Amino acid sequence: MTVSSTAEYLKDQWPDELAEVSFEVAVLPSALTGNAGMDRWQVVPREKRIVLFRLPIERLSRLHRYDDMHKRMMIESCVFRAVAEMLGKDPWDLAPDRYRNF
Numbered sequence: 001m002t003v004s005s006t007a008e009y010l011k012d013q014w015p016d017e018l019a020e021v022s023f024e025v026a027v028l029p030s031a032l033t034g035n036a037g038m039d040r041w042q043v044v045p046r047e048k049r050i051v052l053f054r055l056p057i058e059r060l061s062r063l064h065r066y067d068d069m070h071k072r073m074m075i076e077s078c079v080f081r082a083v084a085e086m087l088g089k090d091p092w093d094l095a096p097d098r099y100r101n102f
Contacts, residue, residue, distance in 0.1 A: 002072050003052055006079040013095055017087055023079075024051045041082040050082045 007023040029039050038060060042051045057078055063070045077091075084091040 002075040003079055006076045007050075007083075010079070010083050010094060014083075014087065018083070021048045021050060021083075021086065024049060025054055026051050027053070028055050029053055040078050041085075043082055043085045045086060050079075050086060052078055052082065 003023060003025055007018075011018045011021075029042065038053075038056045040053055040056050040060075042053070043049075044051070052075075057075060058071075061074045063074060080091040080094055084094060087094075
């Protein structure tokens with residue numbers, strides 16, 4: 001549900017760029033990329049797909065507080081970073097108006 005609501009928010013912010021992008025949730029990556037660690041998401045620009053991997057996000061993320069709010073923030077962070085990678089932008093630039101009052 002968090003992936004879906006965050007994706008919809010970002011599609012509202014970037015309607016032209018994300019109109020045809022599909023967001024998917026998979027359990028694990030099908031293969032390791034060779035990086036140290038395990039991927040939390042995969043961006044496939046030519047297929048207009050973003051795949052988020054549930055188990056690495058849930059189990060390998062280190063939260064300083066393990067509660068529903070912090071878990072949601074971690075998932076949202078992964079969605080923002082995956083979309084930023086897809087668009088070639090900084091994650092903070094995806095919703096600049098959201099942070100104006102801080």
